[in-house]
Amino acid sequence: MRIAVTSTGKDIDSPVDPRFGRARYILILDEKGTVSEVVDNTANVNALKGAGIQAGKLLADRKVDVLVTGHCGPNAFTVLEAAGIKVAVQQSGTVRQAVAKIMSGEAEFADKPNVEAHW
Amino acid sequence: MRELVIISGKGGTGKTSLTASFACLAADAVLVDCDVDAADLHILVHPEVKCAEEFRGGVKAIIDRGICTECAACREVCRFNAIDDSYVVNPVSCEGCGVCFHVCPEKAVELEENLCGRWFVSETRFGPMVHAALFPGEENSGKLVALVRNQAKVIARREGKSLILVDGAPGVGCPVISSVTGADHVLVVAEPSLSGLHDLERVCKLVSGFRIPISVVVNKRDINPLITERIEASAGNHGAQVLGTVPYDDSVIKAMVQRRAVVENGLSAAGNAVREIWDRVKTRILS
Amino acid sequence: MIISVASGKGGTGKTSIATSLAVVLGSRAQLLDCDVEEPNCHILMKPLIEKSFPVGVPVPVIDKGRCTVCGRCGEVCRFSAIVPIGDVVLTFPELCHGCGGCALFCPEKAITETLRELGVVEIGTAGPVDFVHGRLRIGEAMAPPLIRAVKAKIKSEKIAIIDAPPGASCPVITAVSGADFVVMVTEPTPFGLHDLQIAVNAILGLGIPLGVVVNRSDIGDSAVQDFCQSRRIPILAEIPHSRRIAEGYSSGHLLIESEPSHRATFLKILSEIELATAGTSWRRASCASS
Numbered sequence: 001m002r003i004a005v006t007s008t009g010k011d012i013d014s015p016v017d018p019r020f021g022r023a024r025y026i027l028i029l030d031e032k033g034t035v036s037e038v039v040d041n042t043a044n045v046n047a048l049k050g051a052g053i054q055a056g057k058l059l060a061d062r063k064v065d066v067l068v069t070g071h072c073g074p075n076a077f078t079v080l081e082a083a084g085i086k087v088a089v090q091q092s093g094t095v096r097q098a099v100a101k102i103m104s105g106e107a108e109f110a111d112k113p114n115v116e117a118h119w
Numbered sequence: 120m121r122e123l124v125i126i127s128g129k130g131g132t133g134k135t136s137l138t139a140s141f142a143c144l145a146a147d148a149v150l151v152d153c154d155v156d157a158a159d160l161h162i163l164v165h166p167e168v169k170c171a172e173e174f175r176g177g178v179k180a181i182i183d184r185g186i187c188t189e190c191a192a193c194r195e196v197c198r199f200n201a202i203d204d205s206y207v208v209n210p211v212s213c214e215g216c217g218v219c220f221h222v223c224p225e226k227a228v229e230l231e232e233n234l235c236g237r238w239f240v241s242e243t244r245f246g247p248m249v250h251a252a253l254f255p256g257e258e259n260s261g262k263l264v265a266l267v268r269n270q271a272k273v274i275a276r277r278e279g280k281s282l283i284l285v286d287g288a289p290g291v292g293c294p295v296i297s298s299v300t301g302a303d304h305v306l307v308v309a310e311p312s313l314s315g316l317h318d319l320e321r322v323c324k325l326v327s328g329f330r331i332p333i334s335v336v337v338n339k340r341d342i343n344p345l346i347t348e349r350i351e352a353s354a355g356n357h358g359a360q361v362l363g364t365v366p367y368d369d370s371v372i373k374a375m376v377q378r379r380a381v382v383e384n385g386l387s388a389a390g391n392a393v394r395e396i397w398d399r400v401k402t403r404i405l406s
Numbered sequence: 407m408i409i410s411v412a413s414g415k416g417g418t419g420k421t422s423i424a425t426s427l428a429v430v431l432g433s434r435a436q437l438l439d440c441d442v443e444e445p446n447c448h449i450l451m452k453p454l455i456e457k458s459f460p461v462g463v464p465v466p467v468i469d470k471g472r473c474t475v476c477g478r479c480g481e482v483c484r485f486s487a488i489v490p491i492g493d494v495v496l497t498f499p500e501l502c503h504g505c506g507g508c509a510l511f512c513p514e515k516a517i518t519e520t521l522r523e524l525g526v527v528e529i530g531t532a533g534p535v536d537f538v539h540g541r542l543r544i545g546e547a548m549a550p551p552l553i554r555a556v557k558a559k560i561k562s563e564k565i566a567i568i569d570a571p572p573g574a575s576c577p578v579i580t581a582v583s584g585a586d587f588v589v590m591v592t593e594p595t596p597f598g599l600h601d602l603q604i605a606v607n608a609i610l611g612l613g614i615p616l617g618v619v620v621n622r623s624d625i626g627d628s629a630v631q632d633f634c635q636s637r638r639i640p641i642l643a644e645i646p647h648s649r650r651i652a653e654g655y656s657s658g659h660l661l662i663e664s665e666p667s668h669r670a671t672f673l674k675i676l677s678e679i680e681l682a683t684a685g686t687s688w689r690r691a692s693c694a695s696s
Contacts, residue, residue: 022269049261049262049485049486049501050485050486050487050498050501053486053489053498053501054486056489056491057480057489057491060491060492075486075498075501078496078498079489079491079496082491082492082494082496083491083492084492115301127416128444129416129417129444129446130413130415130416130417130418130572131415131416131417131418132417135597156573156574156575156604157414157415157416157572157573157574157600157601157604157605159415159596159597159600159601162596162597162600177484178484196506196510198504198505198506199505211579211583211612214503214505215484216484216485216503216505216507217482217484217505217507218482218505218506218507218510221482221507221511222510253574253575255574255575255579255604255605255607255608255611256574256575256576256578256579256608256611257575257576258550258575258576260575260576261547289416289444289572289573290443290444290571290572291443291444291542291544291545292443292542292546292547292548292549292577293547293548293549294575295443296545296547310417310656311656312655312656312657312658313449313656313657313658314421314444314446314449314655315656317444317446317449318444318446321443321444321544324544325544325545328544328545339652342649342652342653342656343653343656343657346656346657369625372595372625372626375595375596375597375626376595376596376626376627378596
């Protein structure tokens with residue numbers, strides 16, 4: 001299982017970034033909870049529109065199975081759903097804590113977006 | 120942290136003057152000016168710019184005339200008629216779609232990032248402020264609006280401020296949508312005219328579509344008391360509460376000419392009404 | 407002859423000026439409301455709408471039978487409006503600018519286009535004046551294509567009066583470009599001056615001559631007049647504040663209905679514009695209607 005977590009910093013003890021499309025970093029972790037890749041999402045932070053769509057595509061291209069973030073809008077959700085990526089929304093604390101919740105099965109997965117479309 | 124966005128469907132209803140007064144009465148808010156193509160809040164609050172950043176959005180096509188063979192492939196596919204018969208791209212018409220870039224057999228087209236404005240983090244006598252200036256004729260103001268709102272949230276979190284006061288954009292299009300999405304509360308300033316009523320109804324429809332709670336303030340109520348009543352009824356139909364009304368009062372213009380908020384100028388009919396409305400904002404919306 | 411009426415700041419009386427100009431011109435005028443986010447001319451003009459049609463942008467439709475999910479459309483689209491994911495291609499019509507790139511470059515010819523409605527254009531008459539306006543659908547972000555559709559109805563034999571949106575951004579430029587003259591309506595306050603300066607720079611950048619109408623000319627200060635003088639911008643008229651005009655406007659009455667003496671003011675504005683443009687198109691329009 002590959003888990004992606006939106007993060008405000010590059011390491012596993014950084015706080016989760018509540019934004020998905022415009023998250024500062026996206027950390028990708030393996031099933032042992034080790035960071036395997038740090039994606040600098042600056043290009044998407046400054047994207048015109050469709051930041052969530054592009055971030056969703058980025059995760060699909062990296063064959064991620066689960067996304068952990070704060071907010072997920074409708075367009076991003078559509079992309080993640082099409083890519084078969086499960087989303088845990090409204091997650092906070094550090095990346096490490098959020099991943100532990102996924103591993104323990106404590107986190108619930110969303111069946112719909114939890115925020116309106118951003119512009 | 121709460122984010123209160125002040126908008127008006129119609130322009131010139133007193134949205135910015137009210138925002139400045141709220142900023143003065145709140146005393147501890149982060150201010151945001153989202154009316155990025157005709158920003159005026161700075162005129163009343165005199166921000167001292169601490170940091171200025173460039174804002175880039177989208178791309179524009181540029182044709183290298185040295186490489187171009189004038190084969191017309193780009194002109195045939197451009198749906199925005201942005202390339203003239205001497206193969207110069209009109210930046211006003213260019214949508215930045217890049218179709219010409221892909222179709223050009225000579226690779227004579229480049230897509231350049233477009234510098235379309237600046238944004239600022241400043242200090243005012245009422246607290247920190249984030250504002251921006253879009254260059255004339257540019258688009259993407261929705262993105263710039265989103266950017267300044269996000270920046271304000273960063274500052275509010277860092278400085279432990281509990282309120283973000285946003286002077287929103289007029290209309291019902293892209294900049295307004297960008298001003299209100301995700302906000303905690305929207306306050307619409309309306310004026311009692313048939314146009315004001317029409318625009319209020321359009322903007323309420325927009326905001327309620329985003330399921331954001333709305334309240335309404337009627338400015339210059341005595342210009343047409345009958346329409347003021349109709350506005351109050353219409354607000355109710357949209358699930359909005361009317362927080363209060365402000366009488367027409369020359370002291371608002373006087374304060375603006377002195378570049379101050381009307382509540383800074385001692386007692387006046389408009390100032391008193393605004394103070395009462397602010398008390399209701401505090402008790403009904405922010406508490 | 408095309409005269410655009412614009413204002414940097416909203417609520418300065420742009421619509422009042424545009425409608426009264428059109429009514430003074432009578433059967434020579436065609437009034438086009440390009441403030442499609444908040445069209446208000448109809449409230450004052452009370453036109454009889456004779457026809458209307460929807461305006462949209464062409465957005466992609468994918469023929470799944472033909473699509474091989476090669477990904478070319480996603481590479482071309484700069485707006486994230488079409489995105490290949492796994493074995494499907496997703497489309498996001500509200501992000502699409504209608505450039506047609508995806509359909510053009512699809513190697514399988516699997517993409518056709520359909521119109522996504524942005525709003526409507528309505529056409530009619532208000533007394534002797536021809537009337538056109540656009541109404542943007544609520545929640546719709548993209549005004550310029552609708553503005554272009556309204557402007558496509560300009561009749562060259564008429565004097566077209568365009569009510570432009572406020573501000574100085576993209577929709578304003580779309581509305582005023584191609585005009586022979588721009589009337590900037592402002593008020594003599596710090597807000598009015600600041601927004602006027604921005605809009606004047608945008609419009610002069612297009613190479614269109616302009617003049618200023620100072621509305622509610624006796625409120626505020628004299629900085630607008632000073633600015634116009636220093637930039638050599640003609641002041642076409644100054645209309646003093648009048649409670650009667652404000653009250654009349656609020657009930658949907660034209661400025662020249664509330665203050666009939668201002669008919670002369672509008673005739674003067676028109677003759678100033680005629681002088682400034684000295685355009686053949688103006689004379690043509692006048693002759694055709696006389």
